[in-house]
Amino acid sequence: MWRRSPVDGGLELCLVHRPKYDDWSWPKGKLKPGEEPLAAALREVREETGHTAAPGAELPTQHYWANGRPKQVRYWAAEAGPGAFTPTKEVDRILWLSPPAARDRLTHPRDRTLVDALLDALHGT
Numbered sequence: 001m002w003r004r005s006p007v008d009g010g011l012e013l014c015l016v017h018r019p020k021y022d023d024w025s026w027p028k029g030k031l032k033p034g035e036e037p038l039a040a041a042l043r044e045v046r047e048e049t050g051h052t053a054a055p056g057a058e059l060p061t062q063h064y065w066a067n068g069r070p071k072q073v074r075y076w077a078a079e080a081g082p083g084a085f086t087p088t089k090e091v092d093r094i095l096w097l098s099p100p101a102a103r104d105r106l107t108h109p110r111d112r113t114l115v116d117a118l119l120d121a122l123h124g125t
Contacts, residue, residue: 001027001045001053002118003080003096011122013102013115014080016048017093023107024095026114028073037074048091051083057121059114075114077121 001014015024029044031037038055045053056077063072085094097105103115 001049001051001078001080002122005096011099011119012096013099013118014049014051015095015097015102015105016091017095018090019092020090021107024105025107025111026075027091028075038076041074041076042078045078046083048088049080049083049094050085052081053078054081059117059121062110062114064110075117077118 003012003014004010005012014027016027017024027045027048029040029047031040032043035043042053042055045051056079059075059077061072061074063070065071087093095102095105099115099119103112106112106115
């Protein structure tokens with residue numbers, strides 16, 4: 001999820017802190033039975049950040065192993081809409097960061113490639 005800074009108009013990306021893993025990542029979650037991936041992505045953004053979002057281009061799908069099982073996570077560039085964050089046991093903090101700061105803050109190297117993919121999508125390349 002991205003937005004224009006209310007302070008200077010610069011691009012900001014939203015990262016979430018998950019206390020269970022003590023990591024910084026993109027909002028993400030699991031599909032509910034019968035749920036379409038894009039609908040799940042928008043639902044998870046809303047649940048984890050408190051913001052609605054307008055979907056844009058699909059970003060690269062991430063494939064990795066977690067707890068001995070293969071995982072596939074699909075992402076979209078999504079512009080932040082109205083909302084307000086409320087901490088939960090799943091996500092206790094969010095940060096709005098410039099792209100370089102977001103790249104540095106992301107815990108998992110695989111998540112850093114999505115910063116460039118998002119920037120490419122926003123610049124129409």
